[in-house]
Amino acid sequence: MSQVPAATRALRVLRFLASQPDPVPLDRIMRACDLPRSTAYHLLRAMVDEGFVVHLADEHRYGLGVAAFEVGSGYSRQxxxxxxxxxxxxxxxxxxxxxxxxxxxxxxxxxxxxxxxxxxxxxxxxxxxxxxxxxxxxxxxxxxxxxxxxxxxxxxxxxxxxxxxxxxxxxxxxxxxxxxxxxxxxxxxxxxxxxxxxxxxxxxxxxxxxxxxxxxxxxxxxxxxxxxxxxxxxxxxxxxxxxxxxxx
CATH class of the missing domain: 3.30.450.40 (GAF domain)
Structure with a gap:
């Protein structure tokens, strides 16, 4: 997978998570963003490591992380x-x-x-x-x-x-x-x-x-x-x- 498609998929995941009122399970992200399970898992893992996504292990759900909030705050300021x-x-x-x-x-x-x-x-x-x-x-x-x-x-x-x-x-x-x-x-x-x-x-x-x-x-x-x-x-x-x- 080239860098451009990977970046595009990551942004689609962020956009989808931002549209949700609560953290969502992996299957919902896969369907909404049209991603294979393995791709979605590895993409989310990288986004968790960078702080853009948080994994709620007990609930088996994913939500926006602090880094996403920082980006949103920067947009609001500008x-x-x-x-x-x-x-x-x-x-x-x-x-x-x-x-x-x-x-x-x-x-x-x-x-x-x-x-x-x-x-x-x-x-x-x-x-x-x-x-x-x-x-x-x-x-x-x-x-x-x-x-x-x-x-x-x-x-x-x-x-x-x-x-x-x-x-x-x-x-x-x-x-x-x-x-x-x-x-x-x-x-x-x-x-x-x-x-x-x-x-x-x-x-x-x-x-x-x-x-x-x-x-x-x-x-x-x-x-x-x-x-x-x-x-x-x-x-x-x-x-x-x-x-x-x-x-x-």
Whole structure:
């Protein structure tokens, strides 16, 4: 195995572990990251030695280690994505006249890391630092639609994973898959009243160089043409993708 594939597999394992609410067994990691057992074991062993993964021997599970936390803390301090996105998000708000925000996936939630509020628009629940269920938000659906099916399945193993806010939205993996399939076919994600009654959102994913969704750009509105707004949101997301060396 060359160094590049090994590094890619290690990063996929880290990304998967970061998306889980708790440490997970080896079999879950193998399925989610599409790794043979021997490869997964040796890769995890090396990551344990470097401090990026911790092995809970009594539980036969693996979780993120202190080194992974240090990397995440460094990212939080530098806020590179937020810095890059601030001006494009402000320009998006100027074009559409509605508030916009940037969110990243955190387990089964989206974490809002940037918000640009349109003048005269009311405050939203999507303030910076707020977390909301990914399967109910347009930003979350835009991100989830770009993830491997195995990773989505691992995130939503059963009905208890589907948090309810206002009695709407998918409540099973099958229903979520339908929503994500429609998102991919449409080219953007939507939600209508599932986060806040009376408000709707459209969103598109920001992609890295592997076409992996690293964030979602969304606009929230009370009145407007979702297709017209989505075109502007996709334009902003594509521009951010290019700025981070990703694919538009």
């Amino acid at each position: 806020e590179p994505l937020q810095r890059i996105a601030r001006r494009p998000l402000a320009a998006l708000v100027d074009r559409v006249g509605h508030s916009a925000h940037l969110a990243v996936l955190h387990g089964r939630d989206v974490l809002y890391v940037l918000e640009e509020r349109a003048p005269g628009r009311p405050p939203l629940v999507t303030d910076v630092g707020v977390r909301l269920p990914a399967h109910l938000t347009a930003s979350g659906r835009a991100i989830l639609a770009g993830l491997p099916a195995a990773q989505v399945r691992a995130l939503y193993p059963g009905p208890s994973a589907f948090v309810d806010r206002h009695g709407t939205g998918p409540r099973t993996l099958s229903a979520l898959r339908t929503v994500l399939s429609e998102t991919r076919q449409r080219g953007y994600a939507t939600e209508e009243g599932e986060v806040t009654p009376g408000l709707a959102s459209v969103a598109a994913a920001v992609l890295d160089h592997n076409a992996h969704p690293v964030a979602g750009v969304a606009v929230t509105y009370a009145e407007g043409d979702p297709a017209v707004l989505a075109e502007q949101v996709r334009r902003a997301a594509d521009g951010l993708s290019r700025r981070i060396g990703g694919r538009s």
